[in-house]
Each structure stands twice: as structure tokens, then as C-alpha cells.
Amino acid sequence: MSRMRNFSIVIVLFFFANVFSQEKVVDSLQNVLKNSKDDIQTATVLNQLASAYQDFDPKMLKENAEKALVLSRKIDFASAEGTALLSLGNAGIISGNYAEALVNFQNAQIVFEKELQGKPSNHLELKNGLARAYGSMGIVFSEQNSYAKALQNHLKAIKLYEETGQELKVAQVSNNIGVVYQSQNQEFKALDYFLKCFKIQEKNKLSSGITATNIGKIYLKQKNYPEALKYFQLAQTRFEQFPDARGLGELLTHFGRYYQLQNKNVEAISSFEKALIEFKTIDDKFGSSDTYYYLGQFYLQQKEYQKALENTRKSLAYAKELDLLESVQNSELSLSAIYEKMGQTNESLKHLKLYGIAKDSLQNRENIRQMVQAEMNFEFDKKESLLQKEQEKKEIVYEEEIKRHQMQILFSILFVILIFGIVFLIYNRMQLKKTLTLQKELAEYEQKALHLQMNPHFVFNCLGSISSFIVQNGTDSAIKYLAKFSKLMRLTLEYSKEALIPIDKEIESLQNYLELEQLRFNQVFDFTITKSADIEDDLALPPLLLQPFVENAIIHGLIPKQEKGQIDISFELEGENLLCTISDNGVGLEASQKLKEQSVSIHKSMALDITKKRLEMMETSTQKKSFVTIEEIVDDGVVKGTKVVLHLPVQYLERL
Numbered sequence: 001m002s003r004m005r006n007f008s009i010v011i012v013l014f015f016f017a018n019v020f021s022q023e024k025v026v027d028s029l030q031n032v033l034k035n036s037k038d039d040i041q042t043a044t045v046l047n048q049l050a051s052a053y054q055d056f057d058p059k060m061l062k063e064n065a066e067k068a069l070v071l072s073r074k075i076d077f078a079s080a081e082g083t084a085l086l087s088l089g090n091a092g093i094i095s096g097n098y099a100e101a102l103v104n105f106q107n108a109q110i111v112f113e114k115e116l117q118g119k120p121s122n123h124l125e126l127k128n129g130l131a132r133a134y135g136s137m138g139i140v141f142s143e144q145n146s147y148a149k150a151l152q153n154h155l156k157a158i159k160l161y162e163e164t165g166q167e168l169k170v171a172q173v174s175n176n177i178g179v180v181y182q183s184q185n186q187e188f189k190a191l192d193y194f195l196k197c198f199k200i201q202e203k204n205k206l207s208s209g210i211t212a213t214n215i216g217k218i219y220l221k222q223k224n225y226p227e228a229l230k231y232f233q234l235a236q237t238r239f240e241q242f243p244d245a246r247g248l249g250e251l252l253t254h255f256g257r258y259y260q261l262q263n264k265n266v267e268a269i270s271s272f273e274k275a276l277i278e279f280k281t282i283d284d285k286f287g288s289s290d291t292y293y294y295l296g297q298f299y300l301q302q303k304e305y306q307k308a309l310e311n312t313r314k315s316l317a318y319a320k321e322l323d324l325l326e327s328v329q330n331s332e333l334s335l336s337a338i339y340e341k342m343g344q345t346n347e348s349l350k351h352l353k354l355y356g357i358a359k360d361s362l363q364n365r366e367n368i369r370q371m372v373q374a375e376m377n378f379e380f381d382k383k384e385s386l387l388q389k390e391q392e393k394k395e396i397v398y399e400e401e402i403k404r405h406q407m408q409i410l411f412s413i414l415f416v417i418l419i420f421g422i423v424f425l426i427y428n429r430m431q432l433k434k435t436l437t438l439q440k441e442l443a444e445y446e447q448k449a450l451h452l453q454m455n456p457h458f459v460f461n462c463l464g465s466i467s468s469f470i471v472q473n474g475t476d477s478a479i480k481y482l483a484k485f486s487k488l489m490r491l492t493l494e495y496s497k498e499a500l501i502p503i504d505k506e507i508e509s510l511q512n513y514l515e516l517e518q519l520r521f522n523q524v525f526d527f528t529i530t531k532s533a534d535i536e537d538d539l540a541l542p543p544l545l546l547q548p549f550v551e552n553a554i555i556h557g558l559i560p561k562q563e564k565g566q567i568d569i570s571f572e573l574e575g576e577n578l579l580c581t582i583s584d585n586g587v588g589l590e591a592s593q594k595l596k597e598q599s600v601s602i603h604k605s606m607a608l609d610i611t612k613k614r615l616e617m618m619e620t621s622t623q624k625k626s627f628v629t630i631e632e633i634v635d636d637g638v639v640k641g642t643k644v645v646l647h648l649p650v651q652y653l654e655r656l
Helices: 002-014 019-034 039-053 058-074 078-095 098-116 123-143 147-163 167-183 187-203 209-221 225-241 245-261 265-281 285-301 305-322 325-341 345-473 475-494 503-520 547-558 589-598 606-622
Strands: 525-531 539-541 565-574 577-584 627-635 638-649
Touching: 019 039, 039 058, 039 078, 058 078, 078 098, 078 123, 098 123, 123 147, 123 167, 147 167, 167 187, 167 209, 187 209, 209 225, 209 245, 225 245, 245 265, 245 285, 265 285, 285 305, 285 325, 305 325, 325 345, 475 503, 503 525, 503 539, 503 547, 503 565, 539 577, 547 565, 547 577, 547 589, 547 606, 547 638, 589 627, 589 638, 606 627, 606 638
Parallel strands: 525 565
Antiparallel strands: 565 577, 577 638, 627 638
């Protein structure tokens, strides 16, 4: 009997709606349909009409759902198509065509899942539709005793409803899961889900009478009578707040069972009779059959066989009218037991045979149902398998698309970085080139400035030499000296504005200068100037770069020496460097330094400082090493003179 009772509970919960105002809703929707502006609105209203007809006119439910399905497919309106398929599935449940219902629910699942893959803006609506599809399939499988599949689909539904925040739907599905577990005699699991449903209903101040009744039934079966009474009383209070004749009749029947187990016979009879009154108000023969059966069992226990017989016969009559073979079987067995107690053996055997017939019929029906169920499950599993394979393919394609998209993004980022890097490098090179150009120009200007500083210094020294020369040597020698001096000045002025001059011009200038110094100091020294054959004519160097070192060699190296002096100047190539060497056989660095310290007139040599700066500027502009080395020439521990070497970068006139 419990299985039949669960069926009514599921159906009541599944078609949860406000049945008292549906006709008004239908009239309102019909008016909206007449004034519909487009196909989208029409499809939506047709689905709403189908839902409105669901509780009182299954034919119109199916008709409007079919219209909505055709139109939604025509305009490619996925959410409306899925909703229409759900309504057609409901029509199949109402008509008892579970195979057709299952096909429609499964097609609705396909529609919603396919649409959800595109991440649409109405994903919450589609998720709720998919949850309804799973929940509906769960109900079908539950009614077909495919409890594993029922639970699988109910759990999928409840997960989706939790994701979308549909708390009331979570309660509804939780109750259905509880019914499935109860049908499998797994009371503790059933109790968990009934309690979950009850808490949500209480929180939202909804009718929780049926759920409280289910909870009380489980506690009653577990012989936890205080908890059973607690929830039966809660259910009674809720039915007073939210009237439901069918639910109240169910509650009163189980109240009767509770009182029967508590040996409160008066209360038990009263509850059973009140339950029958409630069922009769809505002509619920299903509930009445159940209650008459329990009442007959009560009187059989009390040994009031006539009353037991009367109530059991009424239960059997309703069961036969409703073609409830399980109830017929139970009632026939009960009648056989009652007649046996009354001593009417023939009647007892008669009903025992009828019990056997009902049992065989039930078994045959169960076999047929199982065959249909097996066929339905095969088709479902086949379709589910195809769907799973299709889903796997889609997931593989989707993963590949994600990988390809990620690679495209990665390559795009790398490309942007590469372009940015190239632009940055070009810009950086331009800036570097600009900086180097500026640095080179600055170095050249500084070279010229230093060169210009050298000119007056050199002229000043020469004029001083002329003055001394005239005093010491007379007019004729002075004229000869002035001729050489004018030639040297002409060369100096000619190249004073140039950053570089040909090496031959530098040698010519040095030649004139040394000849002047020979005249000035009465030929106290000789000199030689040599150039390597490897040096090309267009090799260049800054003007007046060697003159200060030559002057220093004469004044501080040779003049203090009391014997004939010698200056040797050479130009050679060493790799990418031009080596300019100035050697003298003077007193040497150390002796020269001591003579300077002992001199009364301290003369600070600006020329050497300026030349060092010029070398630094040359290094900056050419990015190559430019430096000078000065060392004493020593032979067997005896100082033989000084050697100055200028290391200059090789530069050419045509490359400027």
C-alpha cells in the first residue's frame, strides 16, 4: 500500500500550482495571445497556456504545447522549444504514457544543454529548464521503479537548482528524492531529504503539511512515536493554514495508524473516519481505498470481524474500480483472513483463490511493465550513450577550441611584444645614435676649443723665443728665425679650424717647430722624424697634438743636459692604433722633476693638461682607446732619456 501512496504524493508535488485561479489565468492568457505582436511572444504565451491547463485539462495542455513546439522550432527559439517539450512530457505522465513522456523530457534536456554551450545571456532560465528536465525524468523513472536512474536525475536537478538559487525547487526535488529512498526502504536517507524539504518550506512559509506527513510516516515505521506525533501535529497545523483535502486525508489515515499502535482505539477510529470524510469531499477513491483497508485491519485486530469485513470490502471495491491490482491483492488476502476468523472456510478459500488470481495478474502486469521498462530503459540508455559520446566529442572540440584560442592569444601577445620590442629597439637605436652624434659633436667642439687654447699658448711661447733670440743673436739671425716662425704660424692658422689634419701636415709642422727650436738654442740638439711605410697619406690626427710633448722634451730634457741632444719622432701602425713616439736622450723624468722643484720661477704647463683632455675627448668621440705613456729610457741602470708614446685611434680624412 505504501507504494501507491507515494505515487499520489509525487504527482501532487510535481503538478504544484495554484489550481484555484487557473481558469482566470487561462482567460487572461487567451487575450494576450490574440493581441500577440510577434512569434516570440506567441510561443511564450502558448507555453504559459499549456502550463495553466496542466491541472485541469490535459488535452488542452498537449494541444498548446504542440503549437508552441512547432512555432519555437520555426523561429529557432530554444528556451521556448525546451519548455514545450517539458509540457508534452507532463501530458505523457498524466496519460500514463511514460515512454512518450521520457522521450520528450530527454529531448528537452538535449535542447537546453546544446543552448547552454554557447553561454547565452539567459543561461539561468536555461539551467532551470534543464533542471526541470532532469527532475521530470527522475519522476518517470521513480514511477517505473528504476530508482537508480531516478536518483541520478533528481540529484542532477537539485544541483542545478542550487546553482541558480531556486530554493523552492530544491525543496520540491528533495521531497521527490525522499520518496524514492522511502520506496527502497532506505528510511534514514529519505528522512534527510524530507527534513531538507521541510526546512525550506518552513523558512519560506509555504505549505509543508505533506512533507511533515512523510517525515511522521518514517518515524512511525521506525517506532519513534514521539517524533512521529510531533510531525503529524505539525502537518495538521499546516493543513489548517493551507487547506488540502487530499493531504489532510492522508495525514488523518496515518494518525489513525499511530493511535492504533498506541492502543488508543477511540482516537484511531475517529482519525480513520475523519480521513474518509476528507477524501469523499474531493471524491478521492484512491485515498478512500487506502483508509478503508487500514480501518479493516484495525477492526480485524480488535476481532470485530463484521466491521473488518465491511471496510475491507469497500477498500476492495474502490481498488477494483481504479484497477489497483496491488490493493486488490491485499484486500483479497485480508478478506480471506477475516472469513477464516469468522469460521467461513469456503469464503476464506474463495478469497484466497481470488488473492492468487490478483497476485498472478499483478505479476503479469509487473512482467509486462518490466518488459516495457526494459525496452524504455534500453532506448533511454542507447540515447543517453549517444548523447554522452556526442557530449564527449563536443568537449574535445571545445577543449581544442580553447587551446587554439589560448594559442592565438599567446601568439598575439608575443607578436605585440615583438612589435613593441622592435619599435623600442629602433627608437632606442635612434636615440642612441642621436646621443652618440651629439657626444661626437660635443667632443669635436671640445677638441676645437682645446686646440684653440693651444694656439695662443704656442704663439706666446714662440714670441718669447723670438724676443730672446733677437737679444742673443742679432738682426740677421732674427730675420731668418722670423721667416720660419711665419711659415709655422701659417700652417697652424690654416688647420686651426680642422678637427683632423693629414699626418704629413702634422709632420711638416713638427719639422718647422724643431728647426725654430734648433735656431733658438744654437743647434744644441738634432732631430729625426720617421713615418712607417704602412701609413697611408689620408691617415689623419688632431693638429698640434704632439707639439707640447716635443717642447717638453727640449726644455726639460735636452737643455739641462750640457752635451749634444737628440730627439727622435716616429709614426707607426699597431693594429687599429697609431703609435706616435717621441724619444729624447735628455736628463730623464726624475732629474727633470727635481730641476723644476729647484727653479725659482715655477711655470705650470697648461699644454700637457690640455693635450690630455684632448685625448679624452678623442676617446669619447671615437669610442676607442686614446692615451699617452711616459717612461724613462734606462740602459744598465743608467737613465738615457725619456720616451713618450701616444696611442691614437686610426682615423682617415675621407671617412669623416
